Amino acid sequence: MALPQAKQDATEARLSTVSLPQGAAWLTQLREAAIARVREMGLPTARDEYWKFTRPDTLVQAEVPEAALFDEGEAPIFDGVDRLKVVFVDGVFDAEASDDLSLEGLSIERLSDVAQADIHWAKDLYGSMEARGQDPVHRPLAALNTALAEDGVVIHVTGKVSKPVNLIYHHKSTRSDALLHHVVKLDAGADLTVLENGPAAARFNNVMEVDVADGAAFNHVRTQGRDHERRAATHVFARVGEESAFKTFTLTANGVLTRNECVVEMVGDNGVAHIAGACVGDGDFHHDDTVFVTHDAQNCESRQVFKKVLRNGAKGIFQGKILVKPDAQKTDGYQISQSLLLDGDSEFNAKPELEIYADDVACSHGSTSGAIDEDALYYLRARGVPKAIATDMLTLSFLAEAVEEIEDEALRDEINARLEGWLERRRG
Amino acid sequence: MAALDDTQVKEGVDQETVDAVREVGGAYKYGWETDIEMEYAPKGLTEDIVRLISEKNNEPEWMTEWRLQAYQRWLQKKEPDWAMLDYPKVDFQEQYYYARPKSMTEKPKSLDEVDPKLLETYEKLGIPLKEQMILAGVEGAEEAPAEGRKVAVDAVFDSVSVGTTFQKELEKAGVIFCSISEAIEKHPELVKKYLGSVVPVSDNFYATLNSAVFSDGSFVYVPPGVRCPMELSTYFRINAENTGQFERTLIIADKGSYVSYLEGCTAPQRDESQLHAAVVEIVVEEDAEVKYSTVQNWFPGNEDGTGGIYNFVTKRADCRGDRAKVMWTQVETGSAVTWKYPSCILRGNESQGEFYSIAITNNHQQADTGTKMVHLGKNTKSRIVSKGISAGVAQNTYRGLVSMHPKAKNSRNYTQCDSLLIGDKCGAHTVPYIEVKNNSSRVEHEATTSKVDDDQMFYCRQRGMDEEEAVALVVNGFCKDVLQALPMEFAMEAQQLVAISLEGSVG
Numbered sequence: 048m049a050l051p052q053a054k055q056d057a058t059e060a061r062l063s064t065v066s067l068p069q070g071a072a073w074l075t076q077l078r079e080a081a082i083a084r085v086r087e088m089g090l091p092t093a094r095d096e097y098w099k100f101t102r103p104d105t106l107v108q109a110e111v112p113e114a115a116l117f118d119e120g121e122a123p124i125f126d127g128v129d130r131l132k133v134v135f136v137d138g139v140f141d142a143e144a145s146d147d148l149s150l151e152g153l154s155i156e157r158l159s160d161v162a163q164a165d166i167h168w169a170k171d172l173y174g175s176m177e178a179r180g181q182d183p184v185h186r187p188l189a190a191l192n193t194a195l196a197e198d199g200v201v202i203h204v205t206g207k208v209s210k211p212v213n214l215i216y217h218h219k220s221t222r223s224d225a226l227l228h229h230v231v232k233l234d235a236g237a238d239l240t241v242l243e244n245g246p247a248a249a250r251f252n253n254v255m256e257v258d259v260a261d262g263a264a265f266n267h268v269r270t271q272g273r274d275h276e277r278r279a280a281t282h283v284f285a286r287v288g289e290e291s292a293f294k295t296f297t298l299t300a301n302g303v304l305t306r307n308e309c310v311v312e313m314v315g316d317n318g319v320a321h322i323a324g325a326c327v328g329d330g331d332f333h334h335d336d337t338v339f340v341t342h343d344a345q346n347c348e349s350r351q352v353f354k355k356v357l358r359n360g361a362k363g364i365f366q367g368k369i370l371v372k373p374d375a376q377k378t379d380g381y382q383i384s385q386s387l388l389l390d391g392d393s394e395f396n397a398k399p400e401l402e403i404y405a406d407d408v409a410c411s412h413g414s415t416s417g418a419i420d421e422d423a424l425y426y427l428r429a430r431g432v433p434k435a436i437a438t439d440m441l442t443l444s445f446l447a448e449a450v451e452e453i454e455d456e457a458l459r460d461e462i463n464a465r466l467e468g469w470l471e472r473r474r475g
Numbered sequence: 476m477a478a479l480d481d482t483q484v485k486e487g488v489d490q491e492t493v494d495a496v497r498e499v500g501g502a503y504k505y506g507w508e509t510d511i512e513m514e515y516a517p518k519g520l521t522e523d524i525v526r527l528i529s530e531k532n533n534e535p536e537w538m539t540e541w542r543l544q545a546y547q548r549w550l551q552k553k554e555p556d557w558a559m560l561d562y563p564k565v566d567f568q569e570q571y572y573y574a575r576p577k578s579m580t581e582k583p584k585s586l587d588e589v590d591p592k593l594l595e596t597y598e599k600l601g602i603p604l605k606e607q608m609i610l611a612g613v614e615g616a617e618e619a620p621a622e623g624r625k626v627a628v629d630a631v632f633d634s635v636s637v638g639t640t641f642q643k644e645l646e647k648a649g650v651i652f653c654s655i656s657e658a659i660e661k662h663p664e665l666v667k668k669y670l671g672s673v674v675p676v677s678d679n680f681y682a683t684l685n686s687a688v689f690s691d692g693s694f695v696y697v698p699p700g701v702r703c704p705m706e707l708s709t710y711f712r713i714n715a716e717n718t719g720q721f722e723r724t725l726i727i728a729d730k731g732s733y734v735s736y737l738e739g740c741t742a743p744q745r746d747e748s749q750l751h752a753a754v755v756e757i758v759v760e761e762d763a764e765v766k767y768s769t770v771q772n773w774f775p776g777n778e779d780g781t782g783g784i785y786n787f788v789t790k791r792a793d794c795r796g797d798r799a800k801v802m803w804t805q806v807e808t809g810s811a812v813t814w815k816y817p818s819c820i821l822r823g824n825e826s827q828g829e830f831y832s833i834a835i836t837n838n839h840q841q842a843d844t845g846t847k848m849v850h851l852g853k854n855t856k857s858r859i860v861s862k863g864i865s866a867g868v869a870q871n872t873y874r875g876l877v878s879m880h881p882k883a884k885n886s887r888n889y890t891q892c893d894s895l896l897i898g899d900k901c902g903a904h905t906v907p908y909i910e911v912k913n914n915s916s917r918v919e920h921e922a923t924t925s926k927v928d929d930d931q932m933f934y935c936r937q938r939g940m941d942e943e944e945a946v947a948l949v950v951n952g953f954c955k956d957v958l959q960a961l962p963m964e965f966a967m968e969a970q971q972l973v974a975i976s977l978e979g980s981v982g
Contacts, residue, residue: 096557373899388914391881397909399920402559406896414909416879417917 054089061090064109068197070162073170081174081193088185097184100364100396101306101335106188106250106280111224114249114276114303121468123215124244124270124461130213131155133200137218137248138225140198144215152206153239158199158228169201172230176256176284180310184339189282189308192254196228199254204237204263211240211266216247218274223248229255233263235288240455241265246272246302251279261288261315267295268458270465271305275331278304289315289344296453298462299326299334300469306335313340313347313375323352323452325462327442327469328361328393335364336384342375342405351382354449356442357393368400371408380410387445388418389438439470503774506744509596509714513633514580516573518717522546525687528573528634532656532690535663541671545686548677555680555814558843559872559904562748562812565785570750572688574715575635593637596712597630600741626737627652629709631722634690641705648704650734651696655723658694665696669727673756673793673820681752681787681814685721689754692722697732697763706735711753713742713773713784719750726756728763730796735766740809742774745782748811749774752787761796761823766804773809778867780839783811790817794826797852801827807834807842816874818847821855821883828857836869836901845875845892845906850883850916861892865901872904879916886916 050058062085067078091103105112133155134144140157148155161167174193180186200214214229225248233239237260247253259265271279279302287293299305311320326334340349355363365384386395399412419441427437443466450466453459516527525546529539554564578590627641629652636654645652651662659666676686693709713720728734742749751773759765767790776783786809792801803817819828830846848857857877865871873892894903911918935944 376899386911388911391884391913391915393914395909395911397907397920399905399907399909401894401905402902403894403896403904404902406899406901412905412920414907414920415918416909416911418914 050089054092057092058086058089061107061109062086065195067194068162071165071167073167074162074173077170077174078194081177081190084178084181084190085187085194088181088187088190090187090191095185097337097366100366101304101333103188105278105304106252106306111222111250112276112278113221114218114274114278115221116218117246117274117276124465125213125242128211128213128242128457128461130211130242132213132215134215134217135198135225135227135247137220137223138198138227138251141217150208150210150212152208152237153202153204153212155212156201158201159197161201162197168203168232169230172232172256172258173228174256176258176286177254177282179312180282180284180339186282186308186310188252188280189254189284192226192228192252192282196226196254199228199230202229202231202239204231204233204239206236207238208240211242213242213244216243216245216251216272218246218248218272218277221249224250226252227254231255231257231265233257233259233265235260236262238264239266241267242458243267243269244272246274246277247279249277251277251281253279253281255283257283257285257293259285259287259291259293262290263288264292265294266454268453268462269296270298270300270462271302273301275301276303278302280306282308282310285311285320287311287313287315287318287320287347290317291315292319294321294452294454295323296449296462297324298465299324300465301328301332302334303331304333306337308337309339311340311349313342313344313349316345316347318344318347320347320349321352321452322350323449325354325446325449325466326363327356327446327466328358328363329473330359330361332357332361333364334362336366338367340369340380342369342371342378342380344375346377347375348379349381350452351384352449352452353384354446355386355395356389356446357386357395358389360392362394363396365397365399365414367398367412368402369410369412371403371405371410373404375405376407378405378408378410380408382412383448384414385445386416387442388416389442435474439474442470443467503744505600505741505772506774507599508743509592511590511592511714512577513574513715514577515571515715515718518571519568520570520572520688524572528688528690531573531575532659534656534659537667538659541676542687545676545683549680549683549687552677552680552683558814558874559870559906560812560814560841560843562785562841565750567684569717571715571718572721573690574633574718576632579635579637589638593632596632596714597637597710600710600712626706626708629654629693629707631691631693631709631711633713633715633718633720636691636693644704649698649701650703651694652707653694655689655692655694655725658725662694662696665727666694666725669725669756669758671756673758673791674754674789679789682754682789685723685752685754685789689721689723692724692753694724695726695734695736697728697734699730699732701732703732703734706737708737708739711738711740713749713751716745717747717749719752722753724753724755726765726767727758728760728765730760731762733764736768738767738769739772741772742784744774744777748776748782749784750787751784751810753789755788755790755817757792757801759792759794759796759799759801759826762798763796764800765792766802767792767817768804770806771809771813775809775840776811776838778838780811783840784809785812786810786815788815790815791820792818792828793820794823794828797823797825799823799826802829802831803846804831805833807832807844810842811840813842813844815844816846818849819857820849820851821857822851824852825854826852827855830857830859830861832861833864834862834871835864836866836871838867838869840867840869842870843872843874845873847876848878848888849876850879850886850888853882853884853886855883855886857888859888859890859892863892863894863903864897865894865903866897868900870902870904872906874906876908876910877918877920878910879912879918881912884913884915888916888918890920
């Protein structure tokens with residue numbers, strides 16, 4: 048279908064400001080294909096159904112809105128965890144700050160190095176899941192990322208890896224525009240945990256494509272940096288094979304605009320996918336989770352658990368979908384999105400969708416929105432807990448269901464400590 | 476119904492439900508046509524046709540202008556394509572926009588003058604246009620107190636209203652119940668004030684089309700403090716071929732009044748799909764209450780998906796005053812394509828909106844239906860209960876919006892939508908939109924059968940039922956509650972549907 052003229056013009060105008068990075072022939076071909084996808088779909092506008100609740104303009108426009116640097120003086124997250132650090136500053140790899148990239152059970156390369164190789168396994172994966180993820184819902188910012196990203200990591204996991212890989216994103220320039228594209232390929236039976244943290248840039252466009260082969264397990268825990276004025280559009284694309292597991296959790300605190308999309312395709316029987324997120328927003332905060340899980344195999348389980356705490360005019364969005372294809376019998380799909388509005392100015396919008404074409408499935412979804420439970424608050428206050436602390440306790444218990452999705456106890460403690468710190472600072 | 480007979484039904488789905496769906500979606504009973512001489516407007520839609528319809532209805536100049544403006548707006552509008560419906564594009568120039576029986580050229584002064592053929596038609600449909608106490612064939616109606624069981628009927632045949640019963644008796648109570656064309660003639664001040672005030676002319680593609688070409692429909696005005704002495708009903712019958720029916724209903728419940736309104740519809744069995752684009756506007760003033768019930772049984776097309784009605788309907792109620800209440804109940808079993816979202820604007824403080832729906836799609840039917848609850852006033856309440864049942868190769872979508880505006884403090888919404896799939900070739904979908912802009916309101920959307928009332932569960936368990944049995948009992952009871960919200964006159968259909976349970980249902 049032809050694009051509306053205005054959208055086409057806006058897309059062409061934006062694309063005229065960019066040029067494709069240099070690279071080997073195979074990669075250039077993939078990048079050109081991605082640009083063609085962007086042209087065909089057009090860049091998002093506020094009129095698009097999937098951008099109904101979030102204005103995409105500042106994510107799309109050529110000029111990056113300024114974002115001041117921010118330091119709360121908190122110790123960096125995951126410091127207590129034994130991990131392999133890969134550091135990016137404003138979207139550029141920092142070799143000095145990073146650890147040695149060799150680790151048993153996997154190989155890590157920079158995308159910018161892979162780009163120079165005439166032959167590379169990434170040829171079959173780079174941009175492929177992003178391209179598949181464009182149907183039935185367009186995600187043009189991800190295609191733009193495939194075309195323009197120059198850096199990122201390309202990871203091949205062949206066995207069980209002893210410690211997590213931690214991608215750390217520092218933000219040092221107030222006008223930086225970072226694009227990173229990561230590819231993770233897990234062989235059969237392989238096991239890897241990836242951690243991500245940091246604000247990354249004034250504007251961050253991040254794509255991670257994860258191919259989980261049969262019997263493999265991928266764990267992903269991410270915290271999105273605290274900078275109040277940063278903007279981010281992230282996409283995680285995953286293909287989940289037979290008897291394999293894909294689990295991702297995201298904590299977002301602050302940030303003027305965040306759009307996290309997660310697109311998961313269950314392609315092998317007995318697979319498991321858990322997608323969870325907790326966010327806490329105060330004031331000028333807009334957070335959008337857009338999740339799409341497709342069941343295309345039998346007896347798979349998927350869970351979406353999203354909790355949002357909003358105050359002082361913060362906005363939370365959840366758009367989730369479970370699509371069950373005709374042959375995906377015995378699917379177990381679950382989706383919950385809940386918001387806790389701490390005052391009258393905050394806003395929550397949700398669109399929890401089900402699209403089901405198989406009859407022997409158990410799919411359920413729920414969505415609620417409301418204030419703190421007055422009875423529970425009264426109970427705590429009657430027992431001598433000050434109101435502010437009681438409110439925080441109830442807030443933490445509200446978020447717990449999402450945080451519980453993290454299996455590793457040490458990582459879960461790190462996340463809980465962040466949440467407690469965030470609440471405590473606001474208590475003054 | 477071969478499709479459903481062969482279907483393997485998954486474990487846990489009640490056989491009674493399957494049988495009930497088969498029964499409801501079985502051979503279409505109203506597929507015959509009335510052989511009657513008709514008068515048509517020329518095919519297609521132009522400004523002249525709009526003028527012609529207006530002229531045929533003897534409308535005043537302001538009404539003609541209103542229609543023409545709508546027509547101009549319609550020309551600029553795009554057909555909506557966001558619904559999960561897949562059907563060949565409608566050629567709006569291949570339709571007749573006006574058809575009336577020749578015998579209706581001169582409007583009959585009373586029911587005695589109406590063409591017997593038309594009366595026969597309604598008799599055959601079970602809607603005798605005689606001023607009798609009860610509708611024929613309703614089981615259990617005999618026991619009902621005669622006083623409360625009168626039903627006034629406005630019968631619409633293609634583009635015109637054939638007659639309205641009990642007008643005199645209603646007049647005594649001050650209730651105006653007539654066809655909309657009659658209302659334009661006799662009560663222009665009311666029509667001018669309210670028409671298009673709930674569904675604006677340019678609301679959406681089909682409503683705009685309706686505004687330009689609506690031919691007839693019903694008009695109800697219940698004055699302040701009056702409890703309408705009987706139930707009002709409109710029966711829509713499409714008979715002519717290639718003819719669209721565009722009815723317009725306007726119901727005004729003034730302060731402190733009450734009215735219950737029923738709507739039924741059928742059409743002959745034909746290979747060509749036919750268009751039905753209606754608009755229903757309801758104004759509910761302070762302390763007033765309106766119950767609007769529909770059993771939609773348009774021809775659904777045959778087993779191969781040939782023919783059937785395309786049902787594009789805009790229905791909206793505006794609770795203008797405080798404590799106004801509106802209740803939509805719909806049983807959707809017919810139509811090849813349904814695009815329908817009866818909505819409530821809860822403007823008055825403490826106003827209430829309720830929506831109960833059972834949508835059954837079978838064979839090649841497609842339904843995209845649901846509701847909108849727009850909470851604007853303080854302490855407003857809404858409840859949505861939707862049951863979608865899909866069989867054959869049908870697609871059934873619930874689409875709804877719950878919106879809490881910043882000023883709608885302390886409001887409450889509860890939504891439950893369950894779907895059931897019978898067979899593995901159909902689809903059931905849920906597309907709810909939830910927008911909450913204040914924190915004193917609570918919104919709950921759920922779609923699970925496990926979340927039944929704990930007390931009821933405890934009660935059942937105590938008496939030795941296992942959990943599954945207890946859930947089934949409670950859910951069954953709940954579904955029956957929805958059906959009991961239907962007025963007596965729909966008891967026939969309802970009795971069949973009561974057997975439907977939603978065990979084994981999905982989100």
